[in-house]
Amino acid sequence: MKVLVGIDDTDDIDSMGTGEFADILAKTVEKRDWGKCSRVTRHQLFVHSDIPYTSHNSSMCFVAELAETKLDDLITYAAEFLTQESAEGSDPGLCVAVIDKVSSPELLIEFGGKAKKIVVTKDEAYSLAEELGIHLSEHGGTGQGVIGALAGVGLRLTGNDGRFKGRHRIKPAGNIATVGEIIAQTNIEVVKAIDGTVLSADEPVLLGQKVKSVLLEHKCVLLVCPAENTSNEVKWETCAMKYLRKY
Amino acid sequence: MKKNKVDMLKRLKVIDGITHFCGDLENEADFKMSCLIGQACPSFIVDVEDEIYSEEERTCTNCRFRRWTNTGFSCYKRFPV
Numbered sequence: 314m315k316v317l318v319g320i321d322d323t324d325d326i327d328s329m330g331t332g333e334f335a336d337i338l339a340k341t342v343e344k345r346d347w348g349k350c351s352r353v354t355r356h357q358l359f360v361h362s363d364i365p366y367t368s369h370n371s372s373m374c375f376v377a378e379l380a381e382t383k384l385d386d387l388i389t390y391a392a393e394f395l396t397q398e399s400a401e402g403s404d405p406g407l408c409v410a411v412i413d414k415v416s417s418p419e420l421l422i423e424f425g426g427k428a429k430k431i432v433v434t435k436d437e438a439y440s441l442a443e444e445l446g447i448h449l450s451e452h453g454g455t456g457q458g459v460i461g462a463l464a465g466v467g468l469r470l471t472g473n474d475g476r477f478k479g480r481h482r483i484k485p486a487g488n489i490a491t492v493g494e495i496i497a498q499t500n501i502e503v504v505k506a507i508d509g510t511v512l513s514a515d516e517p518v519l520l521g522q523k524v525k526s527v528l529l530e531h532k533c534v535l536l537v538c539p540a541e542n543t544s545n546e547v548k549w550e551t552c553a554m555k556y557l558r559k560y
Numbered sequence: 561m562k563k564n565k566v567d568m569l570k571r572l573k574v575i576d577g578i579t580h581f582c583g584d585l586e587n588e589a590d591f592k593m594s595c596l597i598g599q600a601c602p603s604f605i606v607d608v609e610d611e612i613y614s615e616e617e618r619t620c621t622n623c624r625f626r627r628w629t630n631t632g633f634s635c636y637k638r639f640p641v
């Protein structure tokens with residue numbers, strides 16, 4: 314069964330980030346043979362003075378293809394892990410949603426969208442989780458992280474939000490790879506120009522310093538921009554951070 | 561150096577007792593100022609890769625101690641330059 318796992322607010326300014334927590338959880342699921350996990354996505358939430366985030370208010374989410382009998386094990390392990398490992402002074406939250414059993418996924422998606430634009434409350438998060446049959450739990454401090462954890466799950470469910478954590482290593486920066494090579498060597502599924510054009514397999518792409526992908530239409534997508542220096546006749550280059558910030 | 565300091569102070573505003581960098585980071589001059597502050601800062605530590613704002617590494621926007629706000633960002637180390 315497919316399960317979405319969202320976490321938020323596990324860190325403080327000096328500790329390991331929430332993304333690392335998500336990575337460790339996903340790796341543990343696989344090491345214990347409970348299932349297979351996708352890469353972690355980062356979802357930007359609303360930045361406002363009323364929200365006590367550490368530095369950037371983003372939550373992390375991954376998909377686990379789990380054996381049916383392992384759901385309770387996952388929840389128990391994740392809960393203990395967050396309780397024990399989250400930074401002192403943090404407010405960790407955990408959300409686990411079995412995708413096919415969410416009673417009204419559109420409400421979960423709506424909640425995720427709201428959390429990008431306005432301040433939402435813990436009460437709203439808990440009410441919605443209960444209504445939809447989703448696990449939501451807090452593991453320290455104020456437990457404020459349940460909001461981001463639930464929102465992250467809702468946003469991942471859209472298939473159209475977030476950047477994948479980490480970078481893709483294909484060739485060193487400044488080298489050229491074809492779309493076919495990029496797809497063969499990574500879990501990137503589509504290479505797309507920022508205007509939406511899908512590039513063909515033989516199209517060459519100039520690789521930048523950090524090759525990062527985004528979640529679009531439920532796929533891992535590498536976005537490319539028109540190359541600034543066309544002297545070597547390569548039309549496309551991987552997008553710089555200024556284009557990826559909005560994802 | 562003095563001009564840089566003056567330019568820097570123009571972009572720093574105190575809001576509810578906390579100093580914020582309130583420049584427009586899409587503006588080249590404002591972004592450049594965030595780089596100058598980062599380069600001069602004794603407390604600069606680069607943030608985790610997934611929170612990097614710019615390929616220009618040494619800028620407040622890439623620092624572990626910057627905290628994004630709806631007007632720009634504040635600094636956990638209070639901009640110690």
